[in-house]
Amino acid sequence: MNELIAVSVDSGCAPTRSFVEEHKLFFMGMKIIIDDKEYNDEFDFMENVFYNIVESSREFHTAQPPLGQVLDYYNDIKSKGYTKLLDIHFSSKMSGLYDTCVMASKMVEGLEVTVVDTRKVSIGAHLIAKKLIELIERGLEIDEAVSRVPEIIQDTFMEFSVPTLKYLIKNGRIGKAQGLAGTLLNIKPILSVDEEGYISPVAKLRGMKKLQEQMVSNVLEFLERRRESVVLYSIYGSEEYSDIAKETTEKTVELIEENLGIQRNEIELVTGRIWPTIACHSGPAVFGLACYGEKERK
Incomplete structure (x- = not known):
């Protein structure tokens, strides 16, 4: 059968x-x-x-x-x-x-x-x-x-930012970023999810421009040794983050072409809006960027 x-x-x-x-x-x-x-x-x-x-x-x-x-x-x-x-x-x-x-x-x-x-x-x-x-x-x-x-987890990187940790704390999803609680006055964090599945801090910066630049840099660093089968997924929650997500994605693609020699038509781009399942944990004011890349095509 x-x-x-x-x-x-x-x-x-x-x-x-x-x-x-x-x-x-x-x-x-x-x-x-x-x-x-x-x-x-x-x-x-x-x-x-x-x-x-x-x-x-x-x-x-x-x-x-x-x-x-x-x-x-x-x-x-x-x-x-x-x-x-x-x-x-x-x-x-x-x-x-x-x-x-x-x-x-x-x-x-x-x-x-x-x-x-x-x-x-x-x-x-x-x-x-x-x-x-x-x-x-x-x-x-x-x-x-x-x-x-x-192995697929090793080839996947994700990062996101929120203006406040109150929702993650309230919902018990703060994970290893607990140390950032109470320190975010005028500071914007970059968070990720580690290999164990917990939220963990990547960086904290002042100003949206620096935040976007760092997020782009993080993706480029991750893809430096993973230039095959590249996928980039950009997502946002509240409407105020729509343009920020688009700008960050466009800059990432531009610099991937410039620094890694991967042409735009070789990058699979996915865009979307954060599902309520996740927005209820993080708060709706959130945007993120994820990438997948392989060292050798599988």
């Missing part, structure tokens, strides 16, 4: 609509609670609702789908004829969703589920998911593709 493989990503992996449609992915959204009203984090909510109401809300946070709902999700995929599922998630250090899915994977019958912890969030998790999906579509077995996750 032919095996039919399904692939799923969650909203914490920053999928774009075109990415989900192109690769025929299943999608799992977190629950978003804004002023006691519950929403499902899905494309229409992210694109047309969340940013219109969150700035004027009193309270917002996330809740993961309960075990029974995840089990129903798996059974629905099985009912469509799939025998295997590669289920890809954002960092288990940021949410209990990964652990819930591992539990559900052991309960579902007739569907072999492999749950993956990307150990990144948002744009970083997306780049890891993207590479995994490419490997599966090239014909690799799930176990073989998943065995490469540590």
Whole structure:
């Protein structure tokens, strides 16, 4: 009997609509609670609702789908004829969703589920998911593709900045950046997610221009020895950061061409808006940049 493989990503992996449609992915959204009203984090909510109401809300946070709902999700995929599922998630250090899915994977019958912890969030998790999906579509077995996750993580870099750490602190997502708390008066931090899946500080600077310059420099330094299969993903939350994200991306591409000799048409560019799943943790005033590159084309 032919095996039919399904692939799923969650909203914490920053999928774009075109990415989900192109690769025929299943999608799992977190629950978003804004002023006691519950929403499902899905494309229409992210694109047309969340940013219109969150700035004027009193309270917002996330809740993961309960075990029974995840089990129903798996059974629905099985009912469509799939025998295997590669289920890809954002960092288990940021949410209990990964652990819930591992539990559900052991309960579902007739569907072999492999749950993956990307150990990144948002744009970083997306780049890891993207590479995994490419490997599966090239014909690799799930176990073989998943065995490469540590290597893919090494080839992925992400960074982001927020004007305040209050949301990360309040939601318990501050990680190894705890030492920055209370020190950000007129200071702008650059944060990342380390290989263990925790938020960690990269730098703190004065002024947006210096911040953008440093973020661009960090990407160039990372790609210096990783010039193959380059992907750049730029993302923002509140509308005020849209132009900043575009400027930072354009400068990054310009300097990659100039300093690394990688032509613009050789760089895969992805742009998007931060999913509510992540914006509820970081606060909506956020923008980020991530890159993927290989030392040798794989």
